[in-house]
Amino acid sequence: MLFEQGNPLFLLSADRSRFGLLARAQQVGLPHAGFECRHWSLSLAGLMQFRHDALSFEPLLKNSLSEFKPDLIHANTLRSALLLKRQQCRDIPVLLHDRDLKAPFISLHIAARRIHTLIAVSAATAEKWRSLLPSENIHVVYNGLSLPELETAPFETRTGFCILQVADLLPWKNHRLFLQVLRKLSGRIPGLRAIIRGRRRGRESAKLLQVLEQQARELNLEACLEIRTADGDATAELQEADLLISCSEQEAFGRNIIEALAHGKVVVAVKAAGPAEILAQCTAASLCPPDAEALAQAVMAWHADQKYLHAAEDARKFAAEFSLDKHLQNINYVYDKMIYEEG
Structure with missing residues (x-):
């Protein structure tokens, strides 16, 4: 630019x-x-x-x-x-x-x-x-980020509920906590689906992917979880999802958080580093300790009465500040x- x-x-x-x-x-x-x-x-x-x-x-x-x-x-x-x-x-x-x-x-x-x-x-x-x-x-x-992504979408009632983590396959992104949150939510939200969208970064990523797939099997999450590792951005996943979860305690900023808000999606994030700073005044986000139950409770609160849909416009307005x-x-x-x- x-x-x-x-x-x-x-x-x-x-x-x-x-x-x-x-x-x-x-x-x-x-x-x-x-x-x-x-x-x-x-x-x-x-x-x-x-x-x-x-x-x-x-x-x-x-x-x-x-x-x-x-x-x-x-x-x-x-x-x-x-x-x-x-x-x-x-x-x-x-x-x-x-x-x-x-x-x-x-x-x-x-x-x-x-x-x-x-x-x-x-x-x-x-x-x-x-x-x-x-x-x-x-x-x-x-x-x-580019404002053309911030176009207002009409309010719509959606079936099912999809949670998303956008994070390259690196250990510090804490995908394992995301899987623990998904396990806590399993059976508590009808039609629950989850996507991990993370690009591979060499051998370390290949090892982590195997660990995550094994953990998903052990937690009986295979039916509701999809792990996508293609190159490119996560636009398709951000459009598909209803809520983004950020699990890392080491994010310097958290660009994927702003991108999710720009798409009208609410965010549940670990209260640490960059996300704690940029989301401090955001009414379309929840900040939680790095605990699976706390994060799951925040997701449940947004899901209740489809509050996540009603917060979509607030999410877009907040993202416009970036x-x-x-x-x-x-x-x-x-x-x-x-x-x-x-x-």
């Missing part, structure tokens, strides 16, 4: 997935180049991988800076900031867009020496930087502030 607004951009990305940044840049004609970068573990092997990836990235960055001559560098995620060498970027202000709730302190310390400004997707995400950066250089900018336009205005404000201070 920044490119479509007329901002000259050059994208360097390691996201080569089918629907990733490089594919989207190609579609809209955004100048771009790809590189290789792994997720480094906190180990000797991870350190060696980081060193290899950083050395491989160095000539690409050098050529890109020479040809494009940017006014600032927007490093999207901590990994990106760690790849930047101070001597290469000493005359260019670096902005880190942090989307991770937690990170090793050594990584934060190294990155803090390389960046000028921080944008965090939530106050919870920004907290870990408070002792490392001046407060005036830390900005909280919530994620934004519009892409507002998000871009806030990003551009930070850009302008950085360039003014450097000038």
Whole structure:
């Protein structure tokens, strides 16, 4: 969207997935180049991988800076900031867009020496930087989504009831708690169905999928549960579902929560980190402790007298506060502030 607004951009990305940044840049004609970068573990092997990836990235960055001559560098995620060498970027202000709730302190310390400004997707995400950066250089900018998704749908009575978890197949997303909630609800809501919509992320995801399928069998949930792992977004599932459950205690923001609200769906979420922050004033959501019975009770309360349908308009109005336009205005404000201070 920044490119479509007329901002000259050059994208360097390691996201080569089918629907990733490089594919989207190609579609809209955004100048771009790809590189290789792994997720480094906190180990000797991870350190060696980081060193290899950083050395491989160095000539690409050098050529890109020479040809494009940017006014600032927007490093999207901590990994990106760690790849930047101070001597290469000493005359260019670096902005880190942090989307991770937690990170090793050594990584934060190294990155803090390389960046000028921080944008965090939530106050919870920004907290870990408070002792490392001046407060005036830390900005909280919530994620934004496209408003065409927020079209008002007519009120309708629906048969059955479908609960949904949208979460990539990673252990910290806590799919197992979702299954425990489903077990608590089983037999208490007529026509109950459940969907887990989660993309696979390598071997770890394949293992987790096996664990979840085994747990579903042990809890006798196979008849009412469907696990979908296709690539792409979860639009079809958000339209199909009646209520979204967010089970993680480690969400930096929770974009799927806002997307669900934008579709007129109420949300039941664990009261922690990003979701606790962004849903604090939302009348179409319930915040609960990370306990299956508490989450199940909240779902039951929304199901009673079809309250979830009556809250659909409130859900859409709340999601509109996280519009892409507002998000871009806030990003551009930070850009302008950085360039003014450097000038």
